[in-house]
Amino acid sequence: MKVTVNTLNKMAAEGRKISMLTCYDASFASLLEDAGVDILLVGDSLGMVIQGVDSTLPVTQEEMEYHVRCVARGAKRALVLGDMTFGSYQQSPQQAFANASRLIQAGAHMVKIEGGAYMAETTRFLSERGIPVCAHIGLTPQFVNAFGGYRVQGKSEDDARRIVNDAKVLAEAGASMVLMECVPSALAREITETVAVPTIGIGAGVDVSGQVLVSYDALGVYPGKKARFVKNFMADAQSIQGAVEAYVKAVQDKSFPAAEHTF
Ligand SMILES: Nc1nc(=O)c2c([nH]1)NC[C@@H]1CN(c3ccc(C(=O)N[C@@H](CCC(=O)O)C(=O)O)cc3)CN21
Ligand SMILES: CC(C)C(=O)C(=O)O
Ligand SMILES: [Mg+2]
Numbered sequence: 001m002k003v004t005v006n007t008l009n010k011m012a013a014e015g016r017k018i019s020m021l022t023c024y025d026a027s028f029a030s031l032l033e034d035a036g037v038d039i040l041l042v043g044d045s046l047g048m049v050i051q052g053v054d055s056t057l058p059v060t061q062e063e064m065e066y067h068v069r070c071v072a073r074g075a076k077r078a079l080v081l082g083d084m085t086f087g088s089y090q091q092s093p094q095q096a097f098a099n100a101s102r103l104i105q106a107g108a109h110m111v112k113i114e115g116g117a118y119m120a121e122t123t124r125f126l127s128e129r130g131i132p133v134c135a136h137i138g139l140t141p142q143f144v145n146a147f148g149g150y151r152v153q154g155k156s157e158d159d160a161r162r163i164v165n166d167a168k169v170l171a172e173a174g175a176s177m178v179l180m181e182c183v184p185s186a187l188a189r190e191i192t193e194t195v196a197v198p199t200i201g202i203g204a205g206v207d208v209s210g211q212v213l214v215s216y217d218a219l220g221v222y223p224g225k226k227a228r229f230v231k232n233f234m235a236d237a238q239s240i241q242g243a244v245e246a247y248v249k250a251v252q253d254k255s256f257p258a259a260e261h262t263f
Contacts, residue, residue, distance in 0.1 A: 001077070002079075003038050003039065003077060003078055003079040004079065004109070005110070007079075008038070008039075008079070008176075008177065008210075009197070011038070011198070011209070011210075012197075012198035012209040012210075016252070017254065018038050018198060018209055018210025018211075019036065019037050019038050019039070019211060019247065019252070020037065020038065020039035020040075020041055020081070020200055020212035021037050021041065021212065021213060021214075021215040021244070021247070022043040022045055022046075022049075022212070022214045022215045023037075023040035023042060023071050023075075024049075024050055024067045024070065024071065025070045025071065026070050026074030027074060028071075028074070028215065029071045029072075029074030029075040029078070029080075030074040031240065031241060032078065032215070032244055033075055033076065033077045033078040034241070035241055035245045035247075035248060036244075036248040036249075037244065037247075038079065038210070039081055039200075039210075040071055040075055040078045040079070040080050041081045041112070042064065042067050042068045042071050042081065042082045042083060042108065043056075043083050043214065044056040044059045044064065044083040044085050044086070044142070045141075046059060046063070046064075046067055048224065049214060049221070049222050050067075051063075055141065055144050056083075056141045056142055056144075057144070059085045059086070060085060061088045061102065063085075064083060064084075064085050064088075064103065065102055066106075068103050068106040068108045069107055071107070072106065072108070073107070075107075080108050080109050080110075081108065081111070081112055082103040082108035082111050083112045084096065084099065084100060084103070084111050084112060085099075089113055089122060093121055093125030096122045096126060097125060100126055100131050104131055109132065110133065110134055110176060110177070111126070111131060111132075111133060112134040112135075112136050112179065113133055113134070113136060114137075114141070114142045114143070115135075115136070115140060116137060116162070116166035117165055117170065119135070119170065120169050120172075121173070123135065123170055124174050127173070127174030127176070133174065133175050133176060134178070134179055135171070135178045135179065136179045137163055137166045137167060137170070137178065137179070137180055137181075138153045138154060138163060138180045138181045138182055138183040138204065139151065139152065139153050139183070139203070140181070141181075150182070150227070151182070152182045152184070152203070152263045153181075153182055154183040154184055154187045155184060160184070160187050163180075163183060163191070164187070164190060164191055167180075167191040167194065167195050168194060168195060171195040171196060171197050175197060176197055176198075177197055177198050177199070177200060178191065178195055178197060178199045178200070179199070179200040179201075179202070179212065180200070180201050180202075180204045181201075181202045181203060181204065182204070182227075182263065183203070183204050183263065184205075185204060185206070185207060185262045186205075187204075188201050188204035188205050188207060188208050189205065189207035192207055192208050198210065200212050202229055203228065203262070204262070204263075205257060205262040206256075206257055210251065211251045211256065211257065213229075213231070214230075215244075217230040218230075218243070218244075218247055219233065219234045219240060219244075220234045220235065228260075228261060228263065229257060229261045229262070231257070231261060233247045233250075
């Protein structure tokens with residue numbers, strides 16, 4: 001059965017954890033979904049893991065369309081989620097729709113937009129026109145220059161309240177899902193209890209509707225510095241398929257993320 005937004009809502013309502021990994025090509029799309037991954041994220045992390053640049057900022061709309069097309073060809077069951085690239089959506093809801101629609105035409109089923117409550121108008125513009133949106137809040141890597149690095153967000157009470165408000169406003173504006181990156185687990189739990197849509201965490205603890213990791217981190221392929229939330233599932237596996245199956249199982253039985261992976 002194909003994974004749709006309805007499937008995700010049902011899984012979240014029933015407490016069945018959603019598993020997501022990043023994916024950038026057709027062969028991995030097939031392998032990941034056969035191992036039980038529900039959502040394939042064509043992340044702009046491809047800048048780091050595929051292109052070897054040191055942030056997600058140089059990735060272009062055309063490059064994202066290419067990787068979405070590759071992944072969509074390999075995926076039969078999983079939901080394909082495409083990241084909106086830096087500069088492709090911030091100008092106006094119209095600009096966002098023009099570029100998001102191209103990702104949908106390339107085979108994405110949903111697009112992901114970084115940013116807080118101020119992205120509500122754009123989120124509404126897209127969702128009302130048939131493009132499901134995943135909000136990405138907390139550590140938004142496209143803000144690396146503004147944040148001064150990849151830092152945990154929402155540690156102060158003021159920041160925590162702002163991030164809860166971001167989640168609420170974006171869900172009310174029509175976001176189909178809320179992804180939270182690098183926030184304290186108590187905050188991620190509060191947001192999951194507050195919003196009506198499924199939540200996905202990376203470095204956000206176990207009390208969310210599902211988890212995501214960069215697949216190259218989960219398989220120990222990425223040579224860079226490892227963030228606290230990363231676990232290499234290849235370490236105890238005999239094959240890539242086995243490692244991905246172990247990831248899906250660990251997400252489902254809530255053994256991942258453990259305390260050592262959370263903030
Ligand atoms: N390979 C890869 N994995 C990722 O998870 C990832 C990318 N690339 N590229 C885009 C962003 C960048 N991300 C990152 C990168 C580093 C940290 C990191 O090192 N965080 C510190 C937190 C420091 C603090 O305490 O504030 C950590 O120790 O985890 C977090 C997110 C997540 N995304
Ligand atoms: C780290 C995840 C959430 C992402 O946005 C990406 O892979 O680009
Ligand atoms: Mg991204």
